[in-house]
Amino acid sequence: MENCFKFALVASLCIVIHFAQASRCPLSEQDQWKEFRNSCYFFSETSTTWQSAKESCEENGSHLVDILSRGENEFIHQRLNTYRYSEDYYIGATDRQHEGYFVWESTRSALGYKNWNVGEPNQHLGTPENCAEIKTDNGKWNDVPCDIVMRFICKRPVSRE
Ligand code: BGC
Ligand code: CA
Numbered sequence: 001m002e003n004c005f006k007f008a009l010v011a012s013l014c015i016v017i018h019f020a021q022a023s024r025c026p027l028s029e030q031d032q033w034k035e036f037r038n039s040c041y042f043f044s045e046t047s048t049t050w051q052s053a054k055e056s057c058e059e060n061g062s063h064l065v066d067i068l069s070r071g072e073n074e075f076i077h078q079r080l081n082t083y084r085y086s087e088d089y090y091i092g093a094t095d096r097q098h099e100g101y102f103v104w105e106s107t108r109s110a111l112g113y114k115n116w117n118v119g120e121p122n123q124h125l126g127t128p129e130n131c132a133e134i135k136t137d138n139g140k141w142n143d144v145p146c147d148i149v150m151r152f153i154c155k156r157p158v159s160r161e
Contacts, residue, residue, distance in 0.1 A: 024158040026060070035158060036075045041065065042154040043079060043089070050131040050146040053090045054105060057154035063106035064092030065153040067134075073115050076153065077139030086136055090152035093132035093141065095121070102132065102143075106155075116141050 025033040025040035034041050042062060044053070054064050067073050080089065092105045102111050102121065115134075121143035123129045129143035133150065 034079060036072065038158050040156050040158055041076065041079070043083065044151045044153070047087070047149045047151050049149060050090050050094070050152075053152035054092070057152070060154060060156075062154035062156035064090060065155040066092050066104035066106050067113065067115070069113050070115075073113070073134075073139055076134060077136075080134070080136045080139070085151075087151055088133040088135050088142070088144075090150055091132050091134050091141065092155075094130055094146070095143070096130040096146065099130070114141070115139065 025035045026042075027033070030045060032042050032045065034043070040062070042057070042060065044056070048056065050064075057063050065076070067076065093102045093111060094105050095102045097103070100121075103109060104111065117135060117138070117140035120141060121129065121132070123143065127145060129145055131144055131146040131148075132141050133144050134141055134153070
């Protein structure tokens with residue numbers, strides 16, 4: 001009986017710890033926030049322009065995602081695949097300040113890690129393409145016109161409490 005009590009105590013402690021950890025990222029009904037290496041990522045279910053995606057991330061205490069490593073890109077690409085949704089997603093890279101010079105909007109720093117698709121960025125057919133997307137099929141990046149309406153990914157640090 002005493003063992004049984006100990007077991008119940010440990011089990012409930014585990015459940016409490018599990019939920020305490022799970023809440024390092026915001027909770028949402030649609031479970032859109034995911035945690036990876038001390039950051040939280042929001043995968044939108046609605047579509048909008050790049051500027052309005054940026055503002056929407058900022059309203060949530062986050063920013064359009066900056067992708068700083070291959071591991072991070074793989075995490076994001078895998079998530080997109082698990083949604084089984086074919087639309088591409090906006091990321092935070094833009095060259096709207098200086099044509100041909102892409103930066104991460106949140107820090108205005110030049111891209112370090114890069115994962116452009118073959119031939120990108122290309123200002124396709126001479127049309128201004130000053131914002132970047134990540135492609136759901138292969139996880140590669142492409143420059144697109146900023147007024148295209150699509151889903152987007154936000155990022156913020158995990159909460160420290
Ligand atoms: C996209 C361009 C891209 C091109 C690649 C087009 O549909 O709008 O951004 O560079 O495909 O072939
Ligand atoms: Ca392009």
